[in-house]
Amino acid sequence: MTFEGAGSFERGDPxxxxxxxxxxxxAMGSIANGMALSYLRPYCSTFLxxxxxxxxxxxxxxxxxxxxxFVFTHDSIGVGEDGPTHQPVEHLATLRAIPGLNTIRxxxxxxxxxxxxxxxxxxxxxxxxxxxxQAIPTLDRVRYASADGLQRGGYILADCEGGDxxxxxxxxxxxxxxxVAAHEKLSAEGVRSRVVSLPSWYLFELQxxxxxxxxxxxxxxxxxxxxxxxxxxxxxxVGSDGCTITMKxxxxxxxxxxxxxxxxxxxxxxxxxxxxxxxxxx
Numbered sequence: 001m002t003f004e005g006a007g008s009f010e011r012g013d014p015x016x017x018x019x020x021x022x023x024x025x026x027a028m029g030s031i032a033n034g035m036a037l038s039y040l041r042p043y044c045s046t047f048l049x050x051x052x053x054x055x056x057x058x059x060x061x062x063x064x065x066x067x068x069x070f071v072f073t074h075d076s077i078g079v080g081e082d083g084p085t086h087q088p089v090e091h092l093a094t095l096r097a098i099p100g101l102n103t104i105r106x107x108x109x110x111x112x113x114x115x116x117x118x119x120x121x122x123x124x125x126x127x128x129x130x131x132x133x134q135a136i137p138t139l140d141r142v143r144y145a146s147a148d149g150l151q152r153g154g155y156i157l158a159d160c161e162g163g164d165x166x167x168x169x170x171x172x173x174x175x176x177x178x179x180v181a182a183h184e185k186l187s188a189e190g191v192r193s194r195v196v197s198l199p200s201w202y203l204f205e206l207q208x209x210x211x212x213x214x215x216x217x218x219x220x221x222x223x224x225x226x227x228x229x230x231x232x233x234x235x236x237x238v239g240s241d242g243c244t245i246t247m248k249x250x251x252x253x254x255x256x257x258x259x260x261x262x263x264x265x266x267x268x269x270x271x272x273x274x275x276x277x278x279x280x281x282x
Contacts, residue, residue: 025050029057029070036066041120043069048076048130049088051095058126062100065124069116074133075105076228077251077259078174087251093232095128102202105130107176109138110147111199118151118203132174134256139180149197153204154215158183160192166281167274168216170196170225170237175265179226182270193274194220198237222277226270228263243277245270 007016021028021044028044035042051058051072061068077087095103102125104115112131119127139157141147149155158180159165167186171179179195186193196215198204204212216223216237223242225234231246238244245264252259260266264273 025053026057029054029061029068032068032070033057033061033064033066036061036068037064041067041069043071045071045073047074047086047088048072048091049074049086051088051091051128055094058095058101058128059098061126062098065100066126067119067123068126069119070126070128071131072128073131075130075173076132077247077263078132078134078228078256079251080133080256080259081253083253084250088229089247089250090230090232092130092227092229095130096201096233101126101128102200103128103130104150104200104203105173106150106199107139107171107173107197108136108147110141111150111176111197114147114150115199118200130173134174136174137177139177144180144195150199151203152207152211153200153202154196154198156194156215157197158195160187160194163192164217165194165220166192166278167222167224168194168196168220169270169274170198170223172197172199172227175226175228178265178267178270181267182274185267185271186274191275191278198225201233222274222281224270224274224277226265228265241277241281243273245273 002018006018008018009016025046032042032044058070079087106112106115115129145157169179169183176197183193183195221239221241223238225238225244227246229247231244234244
């Protein structure tokens with residue numbers, strides 16, 4: 001990720017805005033922190049699986065309240081044939097566990113734009129922006145809610161008609177369009193479902209209790225979270241009566257479509273699990 005036409009920072013020419021770190025995540029994060037201490041607004045970027053190599057500078061950025069933007073790509077089993085060594089499973093949970101770090105996993109281009117705006121507006125909070133490798137459809141924001149809802153961490157993207165939802169489907173990142181497609185299928189079958197986009201747990205937990213209960217009403221206990229990562233932490237949103245479609249193992253080397261089928265990230269499976277949860281509460 002570079003600034004086009006901005007040149008490279010090099011020995012003998014310090015005017016360039018692009019720094020080429022090589023494969024040195026720890027040093028990259030540390031230098032970005034130093035730039036932030038000099039009142040610059042740096043960002044740095046690498047694959048999500050390599051966040052482990054720069055955990056110390058990320059943690060220090062949170063401790064020192066430095067507004068560094070850490071951009072992570074290739075965020076799931078969507079990496080495909082690169083296999084489990086490059087497919088992050090536990091990394092979202094470890095980033096979300098860092099106090100004072102705003103981890104955002106946007107679900108389409110509109111949410112990415114709002115996420116970047118939010119990151120720039122925070123002058124004392126570092127941001128981990130988690131992006132996918134594969135192409136993701138841009139949701140129709142005339143049909144669905146505005147991506148500005150990301151500013152509150154989570155929001156109702158699509159809702160049902162004719163009463164309270166029977167089930168709440170929760171998605172982030174590349175799984176958000178999948179959840180929306182499952183919602184449309186369930187709606188066509190007469191099932192009342194709600195889609196909640198929850199890209200930032202950090203921001204959502206800053207909202208007042210009334211808003212959070214508006215998004216997740218206590219009386220709707222049938223909830224399903226879908227994310228191509230580990231399940232740790234999702235219990236706070238799905239509750240003891242809900243369920244997740246998440247990763248319980250490391251990934252595998254195969255084309256993305258095969259991996260999605262194998263691990264249950266399909267419209268059919270999301271709908272089947274959602275119906276099963278509804279059945280427990282009917």
